[in-house]
Amino acid sequence: xxxxxxxxxxxxxxxxxxxxxxxxTHYLDRIEALNPQLNAFITVDRVRTLADAAAADxxxxxxxxxxxxxxxxxxxxxxxxxxxxxxxxxxxxDNFISPYSAHVVEQCNAAGLVTLGRANxxxxxxxxxxxxxxxxxxxxxxDLNAIPGGSSGGSAAAVAARLTPVAxxxxxxxxxxxxxxxxxxxxxxxxxxxVSRYGMVAYASSLDQGGPIxxxxxxxxxxxxxxxxxxxxxxxxxxxxxxDYTRELNQPLAGLRVGLPRExxxxxxxxxxxxxxxxxxxxxxxxGAQVVDIxxxxxxxxxxxxxxxxxxxxxxxxxxFDGVRYGHRAADxxxxxxxxEKTRAEGFGAEVKRRILVGSYVLSHGYYDAYxxxxxxxxxxxxxxxxxxxxxxxxxxxxxxxxxxxxxxEKSGDPVQMYLxxxxxxxxxxxxxxxxxxxxxxxxxxxxxxxxxxxxxxxxAKMLNVxxxxxxxxxxxxxxxxx
Amino acid sequence: MKWEVVxxxxxxxxxxxxxxxxSGTSTAxxxxxxxxxxxxxxxxxxxxxxxxxxxxxxxxxxxLALGSKINQKNVFARKNYFYPDLPKGYQISQMELPIVExxxxxxxxxxxxKLVKLTRAHMEEDAGKSLHEDFSGMTGIDLNxxxxxxLEVVSEPDMRSPEEAVAxxxxxHSLVMWLxxxxxxxxxxxxxxxxxVSVRPFGQQEFGTRREIKNLNSFRFLEQAxxxxxxxxxxxxxxxxxxxxxxxxxxxxSGETRMMRSKEDAHDYRYFPDPxxxxxxxxxxxxxxxxxxxxxxxxxxxxxxxxAFGVSSYDxxxxxxxxxxxxxxxxxxxxxGQGKLAANWVxxxxxxxxxxxxxxxxxCPITAERLTGLIQRIADNTLSSKLAKQxxxxxxxSDLSADxxxxxxxxxxxxxxxxxxKMVEEAIAANPKAVEEYRAGKEKALNALAGQVxxxxxxxxxxxxxxxxxxxxxx
Numbered sequence: 001x002x003x004x005x006x007x008x009x010x011x012x013x014x015x016x017x018x019x020x021x022x023x024x025t026h027y028l029d030r031i032e033a034l035n036p037q038l039n040a041f042i043t044v045d046r047v048r049t050l051a052d053a054a055a056a057d058x059x060x061x062x063x064x065x066x067x068x069x070x071x072x073x074x075x076x077x078x079x080x081x082x083x084x085x086x087x088x089x090x091x092x093x094d095n096f097i098s099p100y101s102a103h104v105v106e107q108c109n110a111a112g113l114v115t116l117g118r119a120n121x122x123x124x125x126x127x128x129x130x131x132x133x134x135x136x137x138x139x140x141x142x143d144l145n146a147i148p149g150g151s152s153g154g155s156a157a158a159v160a161a162r163l164t165p166v167a168x169x170x171x172x173x174x175x176x177x178x179x180x181x182x183x184x185x186x187x188x189x190x191x192x193x194x195v196s197r198y199g200m201v202a203y204a205s206s207l208d209q210g211g212p213i214x215x216x217x218x219x220x221x222x223x224x225x226x227x228x229x230x231x232x233x234x235x236x237x238x239x240x241x242x243x244d245y246t247r248e249l250n251q252p253l254a255g256l257r258v259g260l261p262r263e264x265x266x267x268x269x270x271x272x273x274x275x276x277x278x279x280x281x282x283x284x285x286x287x288g289a290q291v292v293d294i295x296x297x298x299x300x301x302x303x304x305x306x307x308x309x310x311x312x313x314x315x316x317x318x319x320x321f322d323g324v325r326y327g328h329r330a331a332d333x334x335x336x337x338x339x340x341e342k343t344r345a346e347g348f349g350a351e352v353k354r355r356i357l358v359g360s361y362v363l364s365h366g367y368y369d370a371y372x373x374x375x376x377x378x379x380x381x382x383x384x385x386x387x388x389x390x391x392x393x394x395x396x397x398x399x400x401x402x403x404x405x406x407x408x409x410e411k412s413g414d415p416v417q418m419y420l421x422x423x424x425x426x427x428x429x430x431x432x433x434x435x436x437x438x439x440x441x442x443x444x445x446x447x448x449x450x451x452x453x454x455x456x457x458x459x460x461a462k463m464l465n466v467x468x469x470x471x472x473x474x475x476x477x478x479x480x481x482x483x
Numbered sequence: 484m485k486w487e488v489v490x491x492x493x494x495x496x497x498x499x500x501x502x503x504x505x506s507g508t509s510t511a512x513x514x515x516x517x518x519x520x521x522x523x524x525x526x527x528x529x530x531x532x533x534x535x536x537x538x539x540x541x542x543x544x545x546x547l548a549l550g551s552k553i554n555q556k557n558v559f560a561r562k563n564y565f566y567p568d569l570p571k572g573y574q575i576s577q578m579e580l581p582i583v584e585x586x587x588x589x590x591x592x593x594x595x596x597k598l599v600k601l602t603r604a605h606m607e608e609d610a611g612k613s614l615h616e617d618f619s620g621m622t623g624i625d626l627n628x629x630x631x632x633x634l635e636v637v638s639e640p641d642m643r644s645p646e647e648a649v650a651x652x653x654x655x656h657s658l659v660m661w662l663x664x665x666x667x668x669x670x671x672x673x674x675x676x677x678x679x680v681s682v683r684p685f686g687q688q689e690f691g692t693r694r695e696i697k698n699l700n701s702f703r704f705l706e707q708a709x710x711x712x713x714x715x716x717x718x719x720x721x722x723x724x725x726x727x728x729x730x731x732x733x734x735x736x737s738g739e740t741r742m743m744r745s746k747e748d749a750h751d752y753r754y755f756p757d758p759x760x761x762x763x764x765x766x767x768x769x770x771x772x773x774x775x776x777x778x779x780x781x782x783x784x785x786x787x788x789x790x791a792f793g794v795s796s797y798d799x800x801x802x803x804x805x806x807x808x809x810x811x812x813x814x815x816x817x818x819x820g821q822g823k824l825a826a827n828w829v830x831x832x833x834x835x836x837x838x839x840x841x842x843x844x845x846x847c848p849i850t851a852e853r854l855t856g857l858i859q860r861i862a863d864n865t866l867s868s869k870l871a872k873q874x875x876x877x878x879x880x881s882d883l884s885a886d887x888x889x890x891x892x893x894x895x896x897x898x899x900x901x902x903x904x905k906m907v908e909e910a911i912a913a914n915p916k917a918v919e920e921y922r923a924g925k926e927k928a929l930n931a932l933a934g935q936v937x938x939x940x941x942x943x944x945x946x947x948x949x950x951x952x953x954x955x956x957x958x
Contacts (some may be wrong), residue, residue, distance in 0.1 A: 080529045093528065100522055102529055199529040206758035234531050235760050313758055316563050319572020320526040324624070336622075340565055363563075363753035372755060 001026055003480055006071060006165045006219035013060065013070050020060070020070030020114060024053035027072050027116050031163045034483055038139045040148075040157040042077045043085050044117035052114045059112060068226065069112030074167040076155050077118040078125055079210070080199040081105045084115070088201045089123040089133040089151075092321045092328045092347035102199020103231045104168055104210050111226045116164050120154030123349045124318065125172055125203040127151050128421055130179070131412050132351045139408070140182060141481040142447055146405040149179030155213045156183035160448075161483055166214040166223055170200060172207045173306050174400070174425025177437040180213050181400035181450025184439045186467065186477055187213040188220045191457050192432035193238035195224075196231030202317040204310035205236075207429040216477055217438065217467035221245040224460060240458075248465040254288030256466065259393030263299040264424055270403040276441035276449040277399050283473055284397075284466070294389045294396065298381045302427035305382070307419055308362050308375035309430070314352075315359025321347060354415065383431040386454075395466055396454040399424055400437045404447035424452060434460050438467045439476035448476075485685040486717050489693075490648045490678060490709060491602075491640035494655055495633050496665045497609065497673040498541045503630035504608050505532030505575065510631050512671050516614075520626035524611075526570035531759050534559075538632040539763060541664040542582045542606050543773045545634060548662055548780055549601055551586030555765045559606070563753045567624050568611035576635075578754040581605035582763065588638075588658065589782060590650040591800050599651050600639040607633050628672075634664075640679065640690065645709040649702050652676050656702075661781060661806040669700050676705050680712045682720070691716070692726045696733050696740055708733035712740050784809055792822025801830045807844045814851035819858040828854060832875055849878045856885035869942055870894045898945045900952070903936070906944065907952045910935040921957055929953060 001023070004012070012018045028046050035041050049072075056070035080086045080098035082105075087093045101109070108115075122132040130138040130153025138153040140146035141161040148157040152169035156179035159167050169176045171189035180187030188211045195210040202208060212223035224245040231237045260281065265274060285291060323329035323343030330342030348356070362371035389396060401421055411418045428435040434457075437450035451470070455463040471477050503510055506523035523530045546553045560578040583604035590597050609631040614623035636655060642648045656674055659665040666673050676699045681691035696712055699705045711733070716726050728746040733739075756762075779787075781803040788799040788809075802812045808829065816825040833854070837847060857874055860866045866874060866889070877888040889895055897903060910932050911918055921928035929950070936949045 080527070086528065088528065096528070098528075100527070197529075198531055201528040202759075204758075233533060235533050236758075312755060316561050316573050316753070316755075319563060319565065320528070320570060322565060322567075322572060324567045325525055325570060326527070336567065360753065363755050365751045365753075368753075368755070 002030070002162045003478070004165065005215050006068070006222055007216075009071050009165055010068055010222075014065070020053040020056040020072075021050060023070065024049050024072050024114055024116065027164055031117065034161055034163060037144060037483070038141060038157050038161055038163075039136050040120055040138050040154040040161065040163060041074075041117045042087055042089070042120050042135050042154070045084070048083075049114060049116055056112050056114055066112050068222065071113055071166075072116045072164060073108060073113045074116050074119050074155060074158050074164040075105060075108070076152055076167065076169050077121055078170055078201045079105050079168055080201070081115065081118070084118060086118070086201070087134070088125070089121040089135060090347065090349070090352070091134040094134065094328065096327050100199065103196035103233065104227050105199065107226050107229065108168070113226070119152070119158055119167055122151035122153065122175075123352050124201065124314070125151040125170055125175055125208075126314070126351050126355055128174070128178060128418055129406075129408070129411065130154065131408060132349055134349060137408055140405050140447070141483060142184060143405070143445070145407050146447055147182065147408050149182035149401075149405060151175040151179075152187075152213065153179045156180050156185055156187065159183070159185045159213050159215060160481060162480055166212055166219055168210060168227065169213045170208055170210050171429065171435075172204050172209075172310060173429050174422050176211050176213060177400050177425050177435055177450070177452060178422070180437040181452070182405035182448060184448030184450070184476065184479060184481075185213055185215060186217050186220055186436070186438050186471075187211065188224065188436035188460065188463065189428070189434060190224065190228060190460055191238075191434045192429075193236050194228045194434075194458075194460070196229070196234040196237045198231050198233040198237075202313075204313040205317060206313060207306075207310060209429070217436075217464045217471055218246065218249060220436070221249060221461075221464045221468075243461065245461050245464055248461040249468040251465050251469075252288065253284060253466060253469050256284070256289040256395070257292050257393040258284060258289045259292045259294040259389055259396040261294050261296040261299070261389070261396060261398055263296050264398035268402050268423070269399060270443065272443035273399050273401070273403060273449050276443070277397070277451060280440040280451045280470065281397060283470060287469060287473065292393045294392055296382075296385045296389060296427065298378065298385050299423065299427055301378045302382055302430055303419060303423060305375040305378040305430060306422070306426040307358070308371050309379065311355040311359030312363050312372050313359070315356045315363065318348075318352070318356060323347070351415070379430045382427045386427075386431045386433060390456045394456075395459065395463055398452050398454070400450045400452040401425070404443040404445070404449050428454055433457060434463060436463050436467060438470060439479070440470075440474070441476055484721070486682045487685045487687075488643055488645075488713050489640045489681045489683065489690055490642035490645075492638045492642070492648060492651060493677040493679070494636045494652065495609075495675040495677075496545075496636055496655075496659050498538055498632040498634060498664055499666050500535055500537045500541070500632055502535055504535050504538050504606065504632035505630055508630065514627055516623070516625035516627060518627065520611075520629060524570065524626050524629040526572075532575060532757075534760060534763065535632065538606055539582065539765065540773060541662075542604065542634055543765065543770060544662045544664055544777065545604060545636070545659065546583035546586065547770070547774055547777060548658060549583070549586030549588055551583045551601060551604070553765060553770055554580055554582055554584060555767075555770075556580065556762050557582040557765075558762045559757045559760045560754045561757045564750045566610070566613075567622065568613045568626070568629065570611070570626065570629060574608060574610065575757055575760070576607035577605035580762075588651065588654055590647065590654045592644075592647050592650045594797055597647065599641045602637040602639055604634050604636040607635055609633050640681075645706045645713070648678060648709055649706050652702060652705055657805050658781065661778065663778075672700060675700050678705060678709055678712075680709055680716070681726070682713060682716045692728050694726065694728065694740075695730045697730055697743065699733060704733060704735055707735070707738055708740055711738060715740065778806065781809070788812070788822070792816045792826070794822050794826040798826045798830055801834075802826060805844065811844050811847070811851050815855050815858065818852070818855040819862065821858050821862050824858050824861060825854075828858065832872075836879060848880075849875075853878055853884055860885050860889060864898065864945065865889065865896055866894065867896050867942070867946060870896060893943075895943065896945050897940055897943045898948060900948070903940075903944055903948055903952055904956075906936045906939045907949065907956055910939065911956060918957065929957075
């Protein structure tokens with residue numbers, strides 16, 4: 001049961017081999033046993049979970065079960081979930097019980113999925129290491145000294161440690177792909193606008209996108225079928241016909257054109273990571289894929305562009321956390337301004353404050369053109385790079401991060417070093433493209449390394465096809481850490 | 484020194500949509516505090532704005548009425564500042580690309596028409612209200628108003644007197660009501676005016692330093708505030724002082740303006756395009772459809788009234804002061820075929836009575852049909868003007884038709900020559916002195932005799948006929 005995939009669990013439930021309550025109990029017990037080491041969860045509510053599981057069993061008994069009814073899952077603590085604490089990893093929302101549910105949560109509930117708990121994350125999704133959580137750092141299940149990646153570190157660690165078959169996550173600059181890579185699990189960030197942002201606490205609105213993390217590409221496809229879909233409550237949600245993301249899984253890869261961007265294999269890429277990617281490419285070639293040399297010349301500019309645009313949007317998205325209506329409010333203050341200042345000084349962590357300051361600065365009078373507008377221009381250049389590249393290839397392959405997971409504390413004192421590690425993921429968000437990470441090997445220290453697959457707009461089914469065919473031929477995704 | 488006043492106005496027009504600009508929450512006024520505030524207005528984590536398309540339609544209406552350019556791509560921007568009644572910490576407004584740019588609004592100052600240029604009009608959300616009373620030292624927040632759609636209409640600094648500023652505000656007020664995009668209720672804050680006021684030595688090209696008077700919610704306060712502000716600025720300058728750029732508030736009790744914040748305290752609003760909302764795109768067809776659905780505008784209607792009903796330009800301007808008045812007038816003028824008479828009565832007695840009773844034309848006790856009945860009886864000489872006034876009073880206080888009142892009160896004008904001759908003869912017989920004077924060349928004496936006849940007829944004799952017959956008999 002422990003290593004079962006979403007698909008297998010769904011089949012076992014359908015066959016009556018296991019009940020939802022039994023499954024939930026199994027995972028809750030594992031969480032209870034292993035989470036103290038990993039710190040992957042912010043909230044677990046056994047009573048509530050078991051009640052939901054019992055309801056799922058009842059629905060099944062009444063003949064009302066869908067494909068995923070009764071399967072347990074975990075939500076990143078960024079998705080508002082009615083009746084659950086939705087902290088977003090912040091002291092600011094430590095006391096916030098959401099009165100409503102995000103579109104993603106509604107969709108999961110409607111599909112009959114049972115929530116096991118709420119995954120730890122970098123505060124307000126700002127971070128690449130999960131060291132920025134008010135609830136403490138998440139540990140990498142493969143090596144408790146290593147970071148799990150961020151910001152969806154709790155989601156990735158929970159799936160890797162088999163504390164859940166699947167978890168929701170969000171990706172603003174790599175926050176699904178990078179922790180998936182570091183934890184040896186599969187994660188996909190869809191095209192911007194495919195998954196509704198309604199009820200997803202906003203970090204950088206023009207970049208944020210929800211997606212699943214699971215063991216396999218097939219599970220990701222099944223989850224994306226649940227999570228995706230037009231939502232009129234999000235003006236950036238795309239009104240498109242519903243897709244079945246599993247539809248291309250079994251297509252052979254013969255003739256697939258795979259682009260390898262030169263810039264992703266230049267200086268700074270760890271040799272072990274490079275080797276893992278080369279081997280993965282070789283495997284795909286073996287399956288009939290053709291390799292195309294491509295260039296994404298503005299890749300380096302994605303770091304300054306991202307670290308202007310994302311903080312700019314964040315600085316105003318986080319203005320609502322003012323202590324007036326909900327969330328943390330300072331205990332003692334002498335007037336309104338003092339209340340704001342103390343509340344926000346106490347409620348936000350250092351990285352969040354850093355980004356609010358940077359964002360406020362780049363939007364301020366006299367600097368807007370030099371920073372924000374220029375970053376938007378770079379953003380267009382980056383999108384154009386991809387447009388040109390996709391004239392030559394069907395998918396782009398590369399590393400997710402320059403190295404496997406680094407140690408906890410290794411970069412936390414140097415934000416710029418931390419930001420530079422996002423080099424291969426940021427441009428996908430800036431262009432609004434879909435991207436995923438697939439387990440492809442390990443580095444010399446035994447830490448997982450993921451292969452990044454970047455698709456063209458709405459290319460999710462194709463990317464999942466490539467990942468699935470890769471997983472049929474390899475077993476990296478089946479490896480689990482010893483805990 | 485002689486000073487010239489320069490005034491520009493920014494008017495916040497609340498649009499009368501059923502729901503808020505970025506959510507499906509009702510906009511109805513007067514509900515219990517915070518009962519009309521959804522998760523969107525409360526700015527819960529994760530909520531997102533969705534544009535109410537009716538707001539765009541109403542903005543386009545105003546733009547077309549003002550002859551403005553409609554920006555077919557316009558963009559919402561965040562205006563960032565902290566205040567407890569602004570739950571998101573930013574107001575969604577428009578900055579670089581507003582929906583409406585340019586245009587002119589004709590205003591009437593005395594009997595002079597002047598054209599005031601518009602800078603722009605943009606869509607934005609209203610804030611909630613901070614209630615500083617009744618909470619013993621604390622502040623209450625009511626978010627019912629938060630998210631109510633506003634059009635902020637900005638004029639060029641084209642006005643040169645408080646009277647012009649008031650005339651502009653009145654003209655815009657009547658236009659937005661004419662177009663049916665705003666209920667115009669100033670007490671409820673549906674139409675709020677900010678006035679930018681400066682003075683400069685007459686003949687100087689550059690503008691003086693302006694101060695902005697915020698949130699004036701009546702035409703009277705607008706006028707008082709501007710007058711006070713002008714005098715304050717002139718006094719300050721003549722005393723050798725300087726006017727510093729500032730935002731001020733008007734206190735209706737003291738009649739004075741006082742500083743709210745100086746230029747140094749001015750916010751850096753850090754405007755940038757709101758990433759939660761896509762640019763608003765307006766198709767040619769949408770503009771053309773709205774144009775085809777537009778009511779006839781005041782200026783066109785005014786010209787038509789002059790042309791079709793022969794009323795004076797001044798009267799036509801008054802008649803087109805509101806759509807309801809114009810429609811009332813047109814109904815009477817059409818049905819009676821008496822445009823000038825209709826104009827005189829609508830702009831005269833009707834306006835005066837409504838004003839006396841504090842009523843709007845829509846609440847006029849005399850329907851257009853009943854006024855038509857009166858005018859017909861004037862036109863066919865059934866009623867003298869004096870009797871008409873009497874019938875009008877009765878119309879105002881009852882539901883009867885003019886004819887029924889004439890019948891009931893026996894107010895028909897007497898035009899029967901025999902009856903008038905009889906009364907004239909009696910008057911001549913009873914007033915030998917006046918007869919003598921008239922015959923001695925004192926024309927006025929005739930009026931005394933005519934007065935006697937009118938009195939004898941209880942006012943019902945046709946005055947023209949009385950005069951004629953008197954002259955005949957005394958010849």
